[in-house]
Amino acid sequence: DDEVSFITIYFQIAINKSTVSHKILVICPYGIASSKYIVNRLRSVLPKYDDIQSCSLSNLKQINMNNVDLIISTTSEYFNSQIPVVKVSPFLDNIDYANIFDVYAKNVFIKTPRLNETIKSNKIKLSTLKKYIKPKYLFFKSALNSKKECMDFMIDILQQNKAVKSGFRESVYKREELGDTVLENSVALPHGDPATVINTSIIIMTLTNPIKWGNNYVDMIVMLAVPNNMESEFNQIVLEIYDLVSNKNIINEIKKIANRADFINSLKE
The missing domain is CATH 3.40.930.10 (Mannitol-specific EII; Chain A)
Incomplete structure (x- = not known):
């Protein structure tokens, strides 16, 4: 856990230097409460300029995906998308944070x-x-x-x-x-x-x-x-x-x- 926490902090320090806005979509199967919880947790660790929104699977078709940089999902449902996807638990543990920062750094922040x-x-x-x-x-x-x-x-x-x-x-x-x-x-x-x-x-x-x-x-x-x-x-x-x-x-x-x-x-x- 300590090692994972260190990795998470390392990525957070590097990424928070960014002033470029990215759009992140949080997808949960049903619950509004769980999606709001994840969005709030992400806003506390990702750059303040990022636009973090949530939606349910049923409303996914109504979302304009053209400008979405990253999908964070609590479901294993396959998304037919070229956008990088991170599968997480509803409670965001240290492993989830490490995976999010890893994909964010490689696919959103650096390129x-x-x-x-x-x-x-x-x-x-x-x-x-x-x-x-x-x-x-x-x-x-x-x-x-x-x-x-x-x-x-x-x-x-x-x-x-x-x-x-x-x-x-x-x-x-x-x-x-x-x-x-x-x-x-x-x-x-x-x-x-x-x-x-x-x-x-x-x-x-x-x-x-x-x-x-x-x-x-x-x-x-x-x-x-x-x-x-x-x-x-x-x-x-x-x-x-x-x-x-x-x-x-x-x-x-x-x-x-x-x-x-x-x-x-x-x-x-």
Whole structure:
């Protein structure tokens, strides 16, 4: 117990130096009292800037998960989410605290500034790209197994958001038939005919395992959808993507990211 307490205190001191706000969701099966208890305990040990909220399993579908950095749960229920999850007891013992701080430090606290500093140190400007980065179009550590699965998934997302027309899917596949859209550092850049695009959209996806993409293997995909009347924007977006992709350190940091909030925070000035 003494050793666990020491580890907990060590992480608390380090993490409490942070002034970046993160969103933490506490999920309990039913009880309001138990969730409030856990939230209050967490607020006493995690950074004061963090937004800690609770919800029941039945209300989970009503929660916007786009900006959630960490889930702390008292249930063993599986969450189909790319967000890191810590399973805890309803009373939060020392082992629970140690597990929370460990996951928090590795997945929330450490990664965001590392990517941010790498981008800044390389003097890379992403002013145009930032305009079109949206949480709903970011997918990290996806467990998809083929080029077709990845492209269909991303195209489906664009269609669901009414960002592209019905012919977009066919145009993406036709472009791939002309030649691989693989860039440097195992990154693919599929895109479709501008005539089939309604709104400029960028989908970014990283994979848990590399997949075959033509004659290459990729574990990061950036799908572009830019309409005809945005040609200058398209050119600038592609240039900025190339700046990112050509830097191995930046790409390696992006591929480590596990949730959307980390990436969004890394793009802030």
